Amino acid sequence: MQNSKVQSKRLLNRDGSINVEKSYRGPWFRDLYHRLISSSWGVFASVFLGAYLSANFIFGFLYWLLPQSDFLGMGGSEIHYSHFWECFFFSVQTFGTIGYGRISPIGFVSNWVTTLESMLSIFLVALATGLVFARFSKPLAKILFSNQAVIRSFDDGLWLMFRIANERQNHITDARVGVIFVYDEPQTGYRTFKDLELEMSVNPIFALSWVIAHHINEKSPLYGLSLEDLKARGAELIVTFNGTDTTLSQTVYSKFSYVSQDILMNHDFVDVIKRNENGSLVLMLEKFHDVKELRILG
Secondary structure, eight states, X not given: OOOTTSOOOOSBXXXXXXXXXXXXXXXXXTTHHHHHHHSOXXXXXXXXXXXXXXXXXXXXXXXXHSOGGGEESTTOOSSOOOXXXXXXXXXXXXXXXXXXXXXXXXXXXXXXXXXXXXXXXXXXXXXXXXXXXXXXXXXXXXXXXXSOXXXXXXXXXXXXXXXXXXXXXXXXXXXXXXXXXXXXXXXXXXXXXEEOOOSOOEEEEEOSOEEEEEEESTTSTTTTOOXXXXXXXXXXXXXXXXXXXXXXXXXXXXXXEEEGGGEEETEEEOOOEEEOTTSOEEEOGGGTTOEEEOOOOO
């Protein structure tokens, strides 16, 4: 049950991230693969840079502990840096199988340390390569959601509408959209989830803009609710999208949300589809978020 004095945040941010905090996450390494796949490129690069430098510092320290007589060419650099840094850069060369050949291990222990580092480098390089490939090959949908949802009246009553479009030039087949109405139950205070019935929830060929519409009739959870009522209940519309990317032959996903502040009453969307001179359809994405206020006759 939620505290009524606490102002609720939207469950789903505009970028698709979720506003949910977990009191216990467990050890950071328990789900390391998923963390590295889902993290930003900056975090991902920082983690592997840190792992790379740490491994070379550790092995450089081990080489530094060994006597110089265990290495051929150690101390023969014309650049006057410390013995530790010479060991560190030898570790970098060993880790990357660069093989300049100026320094080489000749002692029994130094050869075993080099063997261990070579095995570790194969493992880490393979791991990094797999993770980079997984991040690049992860299917991502470039679905554009209208900034606002609108409510307008037709002859059969009120309709809630928003629209989506594919920003890429590829085709998405069997596209499916679902909308969930999330709000705080006034009597109990519990968070309630209800599906909204859509006029059209499946699009076999998603090529142009697609207006998603819900009829606010007696069967709708939105029936009789004003925008002020939605705001008082912390209401949110969670939109989910999935379809098959014909270029990748993979399923792509996207999600978005609208809160009461994102819904405009008595508005409609500006038309974004036209035909050019050769008769083909043009989708004008520069006008995609534009809306117009409707005149109320009476």
